[in-house]
Amino acid sequence: MLDAIQFSTWAEFIDMGGYGFNVWSVYALFAILVAVNLILPWRKKQKIVRQLKRRMTLETEIQSEDSSNGD
Amino acid sequence: MSSAAPTTSPNSDTDKIMLAARELFCARDERVLFKNLNFDLPQGQVLQVQGSNGSGKTTLMRILCGLNDSYEGSIKWYGQEIEDQAASFFSSLLYIGHRVGVSKVLTPVENLRWSCSLKQAVSDEQIMDALKEVGLRGFEESPCYTLSAGQQQRVSLARLIISPASLWVLDEPFTTLDTKGVAMLEKIMQRQAQAGGAVMVTTHHSLSIAELTILSLG
Amino acid sequence: MSSAAPTTSPNSDTDKIMLAARELFCARDERVLFKNLNFDLPQGQVLQVQGSNGSGKTTLMRILCGLNDSYEGSIKWYGQEIEDQAASFFSSLLYIGHRVGVSKVLTPVENLRWSCSLKQAVSDEQIMDALKEVGLRGFEESPCYTLSAGQQQRVSLARLIISPASLWVLDEPFTTLDTKGVAMLEKIMQRQAQAGGAVMVTTHHSLSIAELTILSLG
Amino acid sequence: MTEKQTTTSAAFFATLKRDLLIAFKKKNDIVNPFMFFIIVVSLFPIGISPESDRLTEIAAGVIWISVLLASMLSMDNLYRSDYEDGSLEQLLLSPHPLFFLVLAKNISHWLVSGLPVVLVSPLLAYMLALPSEAYGTLVLSLLLGTPIMSLLGSIAVALTVGLGSRGLILAVITLPMSVPILIFGTLAVQSTLNSQSPIGYISLMLVMLSVSVSLAPLASAAALKISVN
Amino acid sequence: MTEKQTTTSAAFFATLKRDLLIAFKKKNDIVNPFMFFIIVVSLFPIGISPESDRLTEIAAGVIWISVLLASMLSMDNLYRSDYEDGSLEQLLLSPHPLFFLVLAKNISHWLVSGLPVVLVSPLLAYMLALPSEAYGTLVLSLLLGTPIMSLLGSIAVALTVGLGSRGLILAVITLPMSVPILIFGTLAVQSTLNSQSPIGYISLMLVMLSVSVSLAPLASAAALKISVN
Amino acid sequence: MWVWFSKLGSPKWFYELSGKWLPWLIAAMVIFMTIGLVWGLVFLPPDYQQGFTSRILIVHVAVAGTSLAFFPLMLVAGTVTLVWRMKLADMVAKHAAILGAWFSFITLATGSLWGSVMWGTWWEWTDSRLVSMLFQLFLLLGVISLRSALEDSETAAKACALLSIVGCINVVIIKYSVEWWNTLHQVASPVSLDPTSPNGPQFWIATLIMIVAVYLFLSVSLILSTRNEILERERRSQWVQDLVLKN
Ligand code: HEM
Ligand SMILES: Nc1ncnc2c1ncn2[C@@H]1O[C@H](COP(=O)(O)OP(=O)(O)OP(=O)(O)O)[C@@H](O)[C@H]1O
């Protein structure tokens, strides 16, 4: 297994046979693709839940006010 | 052709006469809309402009606000030409026309924040209170395209409540209002007249306001 | 209608009910506008839809005309689904909405010539007569952008006079009309009802028509 | 009640006539696409190079792209004013099949804004030093390509008719779709220049045209119903 | 009554903020000019030639012309919706000098539709194989040219704001006026490519920009008053 | 309509079902992606010809292949929206467009990075795959901008559905016409995009694993976004309010 590793030093690993920039950029882009499209929906969900909670409390407030106004 | 506000006491209290029109003449496409039109608008009065469709009500209102300059005759603001005191005139004027000046993408609050701040500094509480008063509680943050015709009209009417302007010029503000809305607007107009302001309004309704005078355009 | 002797079948007067709505439900942006709405519109009746601003009058009218399909429930035309007899329904329907369907560049005559010919063949005399009846004598050949708001409304109302449609759906047709115009339109609506047609109309006015029924939306 | 009802063909011609009438009254609808086309084309000698050798190389492409832009930007008028003044609702409530009414509007629009542009193109081809043997192919390919553009564009306009600012979104939607037309149109002209027969490309465009005439109005009609909702 | 009156600068910033807010709400106002620019530019390799030698020759001209088209077509939004919903009348009835309010609207419009286009231009320059030493001049010249376009275009939009179909008439009015900008802009890039200094052209554009900033809003304000009449 | 179908249309049903599936999908995605990435970065031997840049390929090919799936997906969703008026289909379509634009963009970017090695240029108009991918991106952005421009969500749903259907047909036409156009131009392509170039089987297995990983990622992301959309659009319904209160 270990002898299948194509690198002996970290520097070699970073360098990728001279194409370090290209290879790592591709993997970085891929990481961005994955991260953004998982993290954004996840964050969005928290935001939605928070907003919904706020709205629900606000609405009960308005309702109680309206009924007290007798409007 | 033109019956005007009673001018029995000639110029006895000119300083209380806000707006005075003399010998107004306007023709569009060679059709004479009005000529020799005279009227005074003193403080504390609501002047209703009446007339059949196409008689020139909208044209008259726009002329008074300076949005239309195809007329002859003189219009005075507290006895002076308007051009000589444009800043004072425009900061005392509030006009709401057929198109109400409410941007559809913005929310009522955002709309009012801008349109009021063209004239005076305004706080968000004032805006919220005004919106509540015109019956838009709960719609403060909905974009205006989701509001019905009458609700959009109400957004623009909220400006009347916020504004300290002394002269209101309203072109058919009642069109899409329901009966509650009509009563509300009448009350607001009356309040303005009692506070020493003046209102000029066109409508085909008959208004129940004490301070009312009527100007008929054919 | 056939002139045959009255049938004794239980359907005897279902065929006189033009439009029947059952269990209509509509929500916009999750705000419920109406639910469990039921009404019948028989021949010879004027149905006024009332409700405060934003109660869903416009939405209801558009749903009935098939311009809006975000509803649940059933709407029947002479007892049958509308989809099954679209051609008959649409040739008997005349709708005038908030936007009146008058092109500003064309003259009243040209406007009517097109909008009427979408439904039936129409002669120029008919158009001229109708324009005269709605008080646009002398404006027949002026492009509509030179007409006032109320005059444009009148152009669209002229279609009511020309059209043989049996069902009129009118959304706030009174808004910009003067008192004379209101009386005229009331007369036209009454005539339609008496001739066995039906009218559905939204307005905040109180109408003086004998055949009136009122439908209230919150 | 239905005895006096119009036939579909009467409604078709009434609509065609009305749209042409409006265009002739407004005049701008006819003159502007035409002017726009000429102006845009004449920007290229200024922006790129006034030498005729260079111009010859770019002529076909520049003319085609300018035609695409002109015909696409002129689409905006197609349903907009009708939507705003409510005439569109009347159209939708007609008892006749919407297909034909929409087709009538499309044809009138093309006659008014597409055809003049096609007719003036040889003049601009001359100004851009396109060899004269290609004029015929150019005009023919434009004659087939512009109606396809109109029909495709009509769908996009119908979808965006309710929007405030349409000019650009229309372009953003339609231009990518017009790539095949651009390719075949310019290839046809190129092959004439290389003394080959453009007949293959022309017949391909003919196929595309007939497919769009029969399908696009359906899509436009559906789109209009969606927008007016 | 007048004690609470706003200063002109407050009104200026309120207007700027409002317009930016609307743009950010609609998003399309920001994205579309940008997209349009990219799409139009990418039609040229297809319509003319995909070979990079040929592209190099036309790159500067194509980019400049596409920028002109994009910035001009995006102008349409500037006063239109305000006119239609009546906000424009409110603006005209403000007690503050119209010059500043109009300037605020112009600035916001340029920030939203001009700047993004300028920023993306190097990418397209690369795709059109423009030699990299010219990027700087290209961006600089666009940075000066697009605001001039916006300011000039604003006059034309103000004049045509009441019309039904504006897209094209606007182009027909503005494009001829923008020829000088196109000439100086492309000359600046060309001279960099020929290893000459573009400073002369750039400073000429700078002069044009300062003249238009100080005069164009006046003309726009006058034009608005005429249109609303 | 069939029962399962109307049930499928119910956002509530989807929300609950997807809630059950999500953990498994995420786990599978993590496993496949880890294997793929580690294999690609660490174990994949250099290509005899292209050096370590073949490591770019496994990502590029996986993303590129997946990005071709979006228009068909939107075609199906659009048809369902228009014909059966199923709200769920539109929620999926909305995020499919956005995710598809992301994928197309990443395809273009990774392709360019590869091209800068193989061809010495980041962009080449003479290659049909590049050009048609570029226009696919434009079409997707068109759909997105149409949706963001339309205010009413129901109108937007139907309008985008129609545009996706028209767009899908167009993607195909564009792809073929661009390909044809390019072969006609006969510009000597520096290196061909021939997928049968002699790479070891190892390369293809790694690519396959990456493709599976990317499809899993696609479904996870789409499900997450759709669930958000459900919460937002159904925010007035009782079950969402209960759910929120529980959270
Ligand atoms: C339709 C979308 C695409 C698909 C399905 C796709 C697929 C592939 C495949 C399967 C390979 C491997 C070829 C091999 O084994 O040698 C490849 C290579 C490559 N791709 Fe893509 N690709 C697409 C789009 C793009 C784009 C948009 C670019 C550039 C911006 C690009 C640039 C490249 C390059 C430079 C190579 C290597 C060329 C070579 O090996 O000869 N590809 N692509
Ligand atoms: N496009 C829309 N999106 C979301 N909600 C809308 C939309 N259009 C209207 N509404 C909502 O639907 C409700 C009813 O609107 P509608 O126009 O039918 O009212 P209306 O009864 O005609 O009122 P008015 O008397 O003011 O004309 C309003 O509360 C409005 O907020």
Ligand SMILES: Nc1ncnc2c1ncn2[C@@H]1O[C@H](COP(=O)(O)OP(=O)(O)OP(=O)(O)O)[C@@H](O)[C@H]1O
């Ligand atoms: N742009 C124009 N060009 C020429 N004539 C015009 C123009 N606008 C209005 N008119 C004419 O001016 C007259 C008055 O129009 P105006 O809009 O002032 O009427 P109005 O009294 O407000 O009517 P309404 O009650 O219908 O609102 C009309 O007869 C109309 O024909």
Ligand SMILES: [Mg+2]
């Ligand atoms: Mg009026």
Ligand SMILES: [Mg+2]
């Ligand atoms: Mg209404």
